């Protein structure tokens with residue numbers, strides 16, 4: 281999909297569909313309709329017909345209205361003016377792409393007018409369009425039927441009459457890079473586990489790094505054994521697929537601060553649960569247990585192009601958690617790289633075991649701030665549902681910074697507590713730590729506390745994305761399947777680092 285900025289008059293825009301936003305009535309007051317479509321009388325007619333109220337994402341189509349160069353005028357609801365933000369705008373752009381491609385539309389123009397002409401509005405619209413264009417249909421074989429190619433938008437044009445073109449083109453380009461990187465992450469997550477093994481993930485990281493100019497190093501089993509990563513290696517021992525630790529480095533041309541921001545992503549390419557095997561119902565979804573890894577790789581791809589002022593290093597431990605005669609057993613005790621011993625009470629709590637060694641390795645290599653993303657616990661969905669990333673920290677300043685970045689990127693996060701009391705659930709008679717908490721309480725928090733034992737004292741944020749990385753149902757603005765969550769927040773965090 282090509283993205284363009286146009287600053288010439290709205291009426292002259294050539295497109296299969298020319299889209300304008302229209303608001304809903306708020307507190308009994310009818311919307312102003314002072315924009316282009318309002319002035320031309322088109323909106324009044326639609327509203328009078330009762331076909332269009334301005335409800336969020338509702339659309340109405342007028343064919344060939346007089347005075348418009350485009351083939352169709354599409355009016356899309358923007359909801360209540362008081363509740364409108366770039367979050368809604370991003371979704372509106374996605375909704376336009378997803379609904380209009382079904383109708384054979386190839387080129388869309390979206391009018392940004394009045395108080396919607398800032399760089400942030402352009403960025404959000406560009407992101408929404410690119411995210412909305414992604415489909416999980418790579419492995420469908422009939423291209424005529426419903427493949428992305430058969431039905432896709434060729435160009436998405438943002439019309440900002442009288443806008444400063446180069447300034448807006450810059451925002452457009454940023455939006456494109458970020459959203460394409462989010463889609464890069466979604467592509468990785470979408471791969472089934474027979475296609476995307478740890479070795480294939482490592483190779484994908486290596487080739488992305490070569491393309492984008494990032495340093496890349498991949499540690500293999502031998503090197504990890506030498507480093508004493510017993511916690512990570514224990515998880516991988518049941519699989520015929522060898523484990524890897526992927527390291528990617530971005531270094532800015534001029535570093536003002538000595539900070540080294542570290543991103544860590546859980547890369548379990550398939551999670552059967554191991555000997556503590558998962559129920560078969562829904563197990564196919566466990567191919568997305570590497571969504572944290574994908575988010576980190578996606579963010580690094582964007583950062584390589586956008587060049588933030590801070591050094592960013594990615595650590596991506598990747599393994600397959602399988603059942604076999606070589607698999608680790610409940611009750612096994614492993615020694616992590618940090619020296620701590622861990623009793624593996626449940627082999628399905630494997631994410632924290634691989635992250636522990638990756639975090640220790642990051643700490644040994646100069647991490648000053650760590651943010652990890654992991655599909656870590658089913659419990660996070662019980663606590664927060666599918667709408668908020670669960671966030672945990674040992675350093676409130678860093679989490680505040682992250683949450684500000686997430687808010688500006690349009691991703692929702694909710695902080696969960698990490699009081700010392702919760703450590704009571706991580707008592708162990710036979711080793712330094714158990715890999716699960718006692719009982720069923722606060723599963724996401726005990727998982728976070730386990731990680732913290734390896735992150736401390738470095739400022740650290742943990743993101744549990746188990747419930748947000750996969751959409752069980754598509755929305756008007758995004759398909760079902762991998763969401764690419766956390767990519768935009770990571771990018772925003774690094775770009776606004778100071």
Ligand code: BES
Nearest residue numbers: 626628629630655656657658659716746
């Ligand atoms: N990969 C799962 C977490 C998960 C669950 C991700 C659902 C996506 C959707 C993780 O490795 C796991 O199995 N966690 C266990 C921990 C338990 C054994 C303490 C869980 O959540 O049940």
Ligand code: ZN
Nearest residue numbers: 551628629630
């Ligand atoms: Zn598991």
Ligand code: ZN
Nearest residue numbers: 548551569631
């Ligand atoms: Zn897992």
